[in-house]
Amino acid sequence: MKRMLIFVTLFIIIIMAPFQAFALIRMEDAVVPELAISGRAMAMGNAYICKVDDATSILYNPAGLGTVRNTHLHMSNFYLEANKGWLNVGTGGKASEAFSNFGKSLDIEGIRTLLKENPGKMVNSRFSVMPNFTTRHFSLGYLYSNQVRTTYGREAGALFEYAERLDHGPYAGMNLPFWGGVFKIGATGIFLTRKEIIGEQDINQEVILSSDRYNQGSAFLLTTGMKLTIPMQMLPTVAVVMHNTMDKNFAAKEGSPGNPTKAERSISAGFSLTPQIGQTTRMHLEFNFKDLAHRYPGVSGQRRSTFGMEIDMWRAIFVRFGFGDGYGSAGLGLKSQRLELDLTTYAVDSTSSEFRGVEDRRFVFAFSSGF
Numbered sequence: 001m002k003r004m005l006i007f008v009t010l011f012i013i014i015i016m017a018p019f020q021a022f023a024l025i026r027m028e029d030a031v032v033p034e035l036a037i038s039g040r041a042m043a044m045g046n047a048y049i050c051k052v053d054d055a056t057s058i059l060y061n062p063a064g065l066g067t068v069r070n071t072h073l074h075m076s077n078f079y080l081e082a083n084k085g086w087l088n089v090g091t092g093g094k095a096s097e098a099f100s101n102f103g104k105s106l107d108i109e110g111i112r113t114l115l116k117e118n119p120g121k122m123v124n125s126r127f128s129v130m131p132n133f134t135t136r137h138f139s140l141g142y143l144y145s146n147q148v149r150t151t152y153g154r155e156a157g158a159l160f161e162y163a164e165r166l167d168h169g170p171y172a173g174m175n176l177p178f179w180g181g182v183f184k185i186g187a188t189g190i191f192l193t194r195k196e197i198i199g200e201q202d203i204n205q206e207v208i209l210s211s212d213r214y215n216q217g218s219a220f221l222l223t224t225g226m227k228l229t230i231p232m233q234m235l236p237t238v239a240v241v242m243h244n245t246m247d248k249n250f251a252a253k254e255g256s257p258g259n260p261t262k263a264e265r266s267i268s269a270g271f272s273l274t275p276q277i278g279q280t281t282r283m284h285l286e287f288n289f290k291d292l293a294h295r296y297p298g299v300s301g302q303r304r305s306t307f308g309m310e311i312d313m314w315r316a317i318f319v320r321f322g323f324g325d326g327y328g329s330a331g332l333g334l335k336s337q338r339l340e341l342d343l344t345t346y347a348v349d350s351t352s353s354e355f356r357g358v359e360d361r362r363f364v365f366a367f368s369s370g371f
Contacts, residue, residue, distance in 0.1 A: 028348055030296035031303055031325045033165055033266050034059045034193065035221075036128045036145050039079060039342035039366030043331025045322025046346075047288040050227065050239040050272035050309065054340075055134040055141070055368075058173035061225035061241040062186030065175035070337060071135035074370035075143040083124040083362040085151075090123075108150060108162050109207040115152040115160065116203050122151040122350055122360055137175045138161045143190065144168040152203055159200040162207065166195040167259075169218075170262075173219025182231060188223045194250055194260040198337030215258045235274045242267050257337040262354045266297040276310075302326065325349050326356040331364075342366040 023029035032046055038056040049061040055074060058369030082090070090105030091098060104110030111123050125148050132141025150162040173188035197214045202205070225241035248267040252258065272286035290304040306324040313319075318333035329346035344364035351357030 001095065005142065029261075029264070030266075030299040031289065031290050031306070031348065032079075033263070033268070035190070035263070036130055036143050037079065037081075037126075039331060039364040040310075040318070040320065040333055041308075042362075042364060043311055043320035043322060043329050043333070043342065043344040043348040044286065045306040045324030045329050046290075047286040047306040047308035047322060047324065049225065049268055049270045049288055050286050051081040051274075051284050052309075055130065055132050055139060055193060057175075057186070058139045058141070058145075058171055058188040059128065059223060060131075061154075061227065061239055062173045062188040062223060062285050063184040063225040063227040063239065063241075064176055065134070065137055065139055065173060065186050066177045066181060066227070068134060068136045068139075068186040072337070072370050073133045074368050075131045076370065077128075077130040077132065077368045078366065079126070079128040079130075079145075080365045081124075081126040081230075081362055083122070083360055085121040085123045085360075086125050087363070088121060092118075096116075108148060108164065108209060111148075111150045112152075112160050112162075112207050115150065119152050119158070120154040123151065123343050124149045124360060124362065137177070139173045140171070141169050142168070143192075158203070160203040160205075161200040163198045164196065164209075164214075167192055173223075182229055184227045184229075186225050190221050190223075191204050191218065192221050192263075193218045195261040198261075212255065213257065215260045216253040216256040217260050218253070219248045219250045219263075220246075221248060221263060222246050233275075235272075237270075237272045237274075239270045239272075241251045264291075265293075266290070266295050267292040280314045282312045284308075284312065300355050303349060320344075322346070327359055327361075338369060338371055340368040342365075 036059055050059040052064035053067040090102050104114050128145035130141055130143050132139055145167045148164045153158045167191040169190050171188055171190035171338040175184055175186035177184050195214050195216045222242050224245045226343045227239045229235055229237045244263045244265045249262045250260045268288055268290045270288040276283045277283050286308045288306045303325050308322040311319045316335055320331040322329040325348045327347035331344035333342045347356050347359050350360040
């Protein structure tokens with residue numbers, strides 16, 4: 001009996017260990033499968049594959065390139081994100097320690113020292129930049145995105161868990177319209193290089209992340225999509241998009257200890273209505289269902305159902321609301337020919353499979369300028 005208990009205990013530890021490690025970043029991919037995310041989209045609960053009509057079409061739904069209104073060259077497209085946990089540990093504490101704590105919050109080792117004094121919090125930050133040239137039917141650019149997530153539990157014997165993912169690579173996307181633009185199809189190809197590490201250790205142990213500890217690899221990922229807009233009142237639209245259409249895995253770089261986490265081939269579908277509610281004001285309502293084929297097991301349909309609303313005034317001021325991954329989102333956007341600014345808050349469920357398990361509230365500042 002004693003041997004049986006030991007065997008069962010070891011078996012549970014072996015089975016659960018990888019799920020504990022991957023819980024930091026893997027589950028987010030099920031509801032936010034885009035390689036780079038948009039402050040505008042996240043304010044709408046990430047229900048965006050019908051509405052998308054800007055440079056982010058290339059990763060949300062390349063068929064949206066057919067509704068880009070203006071040709072532009074944007075050399076910035078900055079996206080900065082931090083969650084409530086990062087704000088608490090990075091900017092909290094005594095005023096005399098504020099500058100020091102902020103500096104520590106910018107790398108995993110510094111966050112470890114902060115979380116040691118603040119157990120029970122999850123810290124998430126993300127930075128991306130996507131300079132691009134985009135015109136109707138075509139986009140060319142480069143993606144750089146870095147995300148860091150860490151946590152340290154309150155329970156006895158809890159470990160410091162950390163994850164970092166760096167994605168970068170050139171991309172090109174195009175769109176083909178049919179029947180006067182009623183039906184659009186599009187595709188984006190990106191040669192993506194991914195550098196990633198997921199680990200855990202004692203909270204009192206210094207984190208030393210040498211390059212040879214990261215899983216590194218490259219892959220050519222194809223995103224394909226379609227939009228059907230019926231030319232009638234409220235413009236009912238149906239859209240479907242497939243990420244990693246060819247189901248490619250990353251080819252490990254020589255010397256890498258393993259392959260980076262695969263971007264699963266997932267299918268999302270959406271439906272939207274865009275009623276005119278004034279001479280200069282329109283409202284957009286959209287529903288999306290993520291991962292139709294359920295390539296991310298353990299994530300409920302409730303979490304993969306997203307809703308969004310955008311109120312567009314003079315095509316310059318945008319008020320947005322949404323519901324995604326079980327939590328509400330909101331945002332304000334300002335737009336001109338040369339400048340776009342978005343302030344957003346949204347949340348994801350940081351548990352592995354529950355619906356509205358533990359809220360991870362995030363705040364986004366997105367800025368794009370060019371000509």
